[in-house]
Amino acid sequence: MKILPFFVIIPLGSAFLISLLGKKFKKFGDLWANLSTLALFGLSLHSISLVAAHKMLVYKVGGWLPPFGICMVLDGLTSFMLVTVNLVSFLVTVYAVNYMQKFTDKAKFYTLFMLMLAGMHGVIMTGDLFNLFVFLEIASIASYALVAFGTEAEELEASFKYAIMGSVASSFILLAIALVYGYTSTLNLADISLALTQKGGGFLISFASVLFLVGFGLKAALVPFHAWLPDAHPSAPAPISAMLSGVLIKTLGIYAIIRIFFNVFGATTTPVLSIVMFLGVLSMLVGVILALSQWDFKRLLAYHSISQVGYVMLGIGLGTPLGILGGLFHLFNHSVFKSLLFLGSGAVDYSLHTRDLQQMGGLREKMPVTANTNLVASMSIAGIPPFNGFWSKLWIILACVQAYIQSSKMIYIVYALCAIVGSILTLASFMKVQKYAFFGRLNEKWQNIKEVPGLMQLSMVFLALICIVSSLLVMSSFKPFLDSAADALLAGGGYQEAVFANVK
Amino acid sequence: MSEYILCFVLFCIGLYCVLRKRNIIKIIIGLGIIEYAVNLFFILLGYRAQGRAPVLAKDQAVTNIVDPLPQALVLTAIVIGLAVTALIVAIAIRIYDKYGTFDITKIRRLKG
Numbered sequence: 001m002k003i004l005p006f007f008v009i010i011p012l013g014s015a016f017l018i019s020l021l022g023k024k025f026k027k028f029g030d031l032w033a034n035l036s037t038l039a040l041f042g043l044s045l046h047s048i049s050l051v052a053a054h055k056m057l058v059y060k061v062g063g064w065l066p067p068f069g070i071c072m073v074l075d076g077l078t079s080f081m082l083v084t085v086n087l088v089s090f091l092v093t094v095y096a097v098n099y100m101q102k103f104t105d106k107a108k109f110y111t112l113f114m115l116m117l118a119g120m121h122g123v124i125m126t127g128d129l130f131n132l133f134v135f136l137e138i139a140s141i142a143s144y145a146l147v148a149f150g151t152e153a154e155e156l157e158a159s160f161k162y163a164i165m166g167s168v169a170s171s172f173i174l175l176a177i178a179l180v181y182g183y184t185s186t187l188n189l190a191d192i193s194l195a196l197t198q199k200g201g202g203f204l205i206s207f208a209s210v211l212f213l214v215g216f217g218l219k220a221a222l223v224p225f226h227a228w229l230p231d232a233h234p235s236a237p238a239p240i241s242a243m244l245s246g247v248l249i250k251t252l253g254i255y256a257i258i259r260i261f262f263n264v265f266g267a268t269t270t271p272v273l274s275i276v277m278f279l280g281v282l283s284m285l286v287g288v289i290l291a292l293s294q295w296d297f298k299r300l301l302a303y304h305s306i307s308q309v310g311y312v313m314l315g316i317g318l319g320t321p322l323g324i325l326g327g328l329f330h331l332f333n334h335s336v337f338k339s340l341l342f343l344g345s346g347a348v349d350y351s352l353h354t355r356d357l358q359q360m361g362g363l364r365e366k367m368p369v370t371a372n373t374n375l376v377a378s379m380s381i382a383g384i385p386p387f388n389g390f391w392s393k394l395w396i397i398l399a400c401v402q403a404y405i406q407s408s409k410m411i412y413i414v415y416a417l418c419a420i421v422g423s424i425l426t427l428a429s430f431m432k433v434q435k436y437a438f439f440g441r442l443n444e445k446w447q448n449i450k451e452v453p454g455l456m457q458l459s460m461v462f463l464a465l466i467c468i469v470s471s472l473l474v475m476s477s478f479k480p481f482l483d484s485a486a487d488a489l490l491a492g493g494g495y496q497e498a499v500f501a502n503v504k
Numbered sequence: 505m506s507e508y509i510l511c512f513v514l515f516c517i518g519l520y521c522v523l524r525k526r527n528i529i530k531i532i533i534g535l536g537i538i539e540y541a542v543n544l545f546f547i548l549l550g551y552r553a554q555g556r557a558p559v560l561a562k563d564q565a566v567t568n569i570v571d572p573l574p575q576a577l578v579l580t581a582i583v584i585g586l587a588v589t590a591l592i593v594a595i596a597i598r599i600y601d602k603y604g605t606f607d608i609t610k611i612r613r614l615k616g
Contacts (some may be wrong), residue, residue, distance in 0.1 A: 026511045130577050130580075133581075134580060134584065137584045137587075137588070141584075141587055141588060141591060144591055144592075144595075145591060148595055148598070152596060152602075153602040153603060153613060154613050154614055156595055156598050156602060157599065157611055157612075157613060157614055158614060159595055160592065160595050160596065160599060163588070163591065163592050163595065164522065164531060164532075164535065164592070166594070167535050167538075167539075167588050168519070168522060168535070168538065170584075170588075171515075171535075171538045171539060171542050174542045174581060175515070175542050175545065178542065178545055178546045179573075181546075181549065181573075181574070182549045189574075231614045235614075249577065266579070387571075450597060466606075
């Protein structure tokens with residue numbers, strides 16, 4: 001129980017220390033950032049065994065009893081998200097040691113990175129609605145600044161767009177929190193859930209649900225709200241693109257949506273789930289269709305993020321055990337392969353100083369590690385067996401078919417078909433990337449390029465290995481990791497009982 | 505009831521300002537209006553007609569006091585709003601350096 005606050009303390013403390021000492025000692029930032037993300041990754045792995053032993057742990061911040069004080073909650077879903085976030089963030093900091101060399105102020109980069117990490121951990125762990133908002137803003141503000149980190153014209157423009165849309169989304173979320181507080185007169189997630197089961201939902205709660213969906217949907221870049229993502233994600237430095245696409249949209253968007261709709265609002269919001277599913281399918285198709293015509297490597301990947309988030313939302317929106325399992329598994333897989341793809345595009349950018357696919361070609365000869373890891377990631381995202389993306393997409397599609405058999409509504413079959421079409425289009429789009437960037441004839445210009453430095457290779461190879469190894473998660477001996485996360489969601493209102501039982 | 509509706513109108517004015525204005529400084533001001541509308545709404549939730557300040561003294565009964573929790577929350581929200589505004593204004597100044605204009609229709613190098 002004592003380890004829970006350290007998920008926020010370590011990154012916040014590191015941010016402070018790095019900004020204090022990073023200027024004086026050049027290597028301090030690199031070393032300290034890597035050590036603390038490694039420690040956090042270790043802690044998050046430890047949290048899996050804690051969840052297996054205790055089911056749920058509650059930490060009372062400042063010793064105040066919930067519902068009066070703020071509490072931090074560790075359950076299956078929390079530890080699942082923590083592992084995902086920390087896996088990616090550790091490998092990204094390893095990558096950043098070399099990559100960020102070309103920027104002038106690495107210490108500021110690590111400071112903002114750690115603040116963003118602290119915000120994400122806070123969002124994942126907190127058991128209090130307003131606290132969730134505060135941490136969400138910490139993560140968002142750090143990410144606005146990180147998108148503008150290069151301070152070139154395009155980056156500033158993208159950051160401005162992102163900041164405006166993100167702030168409007170935050171205002172929507174705050175308004176929804178105000179409405180929920182007005183209706184239930186409490187802010188503790190478990191207590192809100194309790195009050196709603198006693199009072200029942202009403203017009204105000206439906207209104208608040210819509211506001212939450214718009215606010216968090218904007219943060220998750222679901223389709224009608226996606227306009228900022230294709231600008232913001234490519235403009236950031238590659239390690240940050242990997243963090244933003246890999247984990248930030250998932251923690252601030254998807255995690256917050258599912259935690260609130262499944263565990264807090266519970267059964268009062270079944271219509272919301274069908275909206276979530278519809279938006280998911282829409283994002284899936286629109287994202288991939290827009291991606292097909294892109295020639296900028298990172299922008300293409302950013303559009304694919306929109307599309308893959310759609311898969312996660314479709315799976316989770318089904319609300320069936322298999323659907324939730326598939327959605328969560330796809331969330332994990334997407335974090336791994338999308339961060340790998342962004343790191344790969346960063347590696348190409350590092351050597352070639354261009355992101356235009358048409359200027360590349362034949363990079364396989366010169367950059368074998370980048371090319372091969374990128375091939376693995378491309379096959380994962382396109383859903384080719386035996387890579388991890390195949391299994392999660394298969395589960396989502398099977399869950400759609402299962403839902404059709406149970407309810408015999410045609411819409412589920414349509415969703416399943418859309419998922420298959422989306423997957424085929426993804427494959428087409430990544431075949432284009434492979435053909436233009438890595439296969440084919442080497443462009444005369446690039447005769448003298450070299451493979452990227454060792455640490456960057458190391459982190460890409462690790463992520464590629466995880467792409468292959470994590471398909472083992474479908475096997476029964478590793479499945480408890482996913483199962484405990486899915487159980488936390490399926491329990492629905494059981495969340496409040498578990499929290500209150502733990503407090504006493 | 506009317507004060508809640510006015511709050512909502514203020515929110516919509518801010519949203520209109522963000523969506524329709526072309527000058528980025530005006531957009532930032534619109535963002536401020538949205539934030540203040542939400543804060544005002546939050547404060548109104550805790551308001552009680554003829555309510556006392558929520559100070560618990562020795563010989564005072566806890567009756568008819570305004571709800572102190574929204575006030576604490578709004579204080580936090582204002583600070584967050586300040587941070588966001590400061591950051592966005594800093595970005596706006598940098599944009600002016602690069603593009604030489606505040607007009608968003610002229611600031612479009614990103615497309616697609």
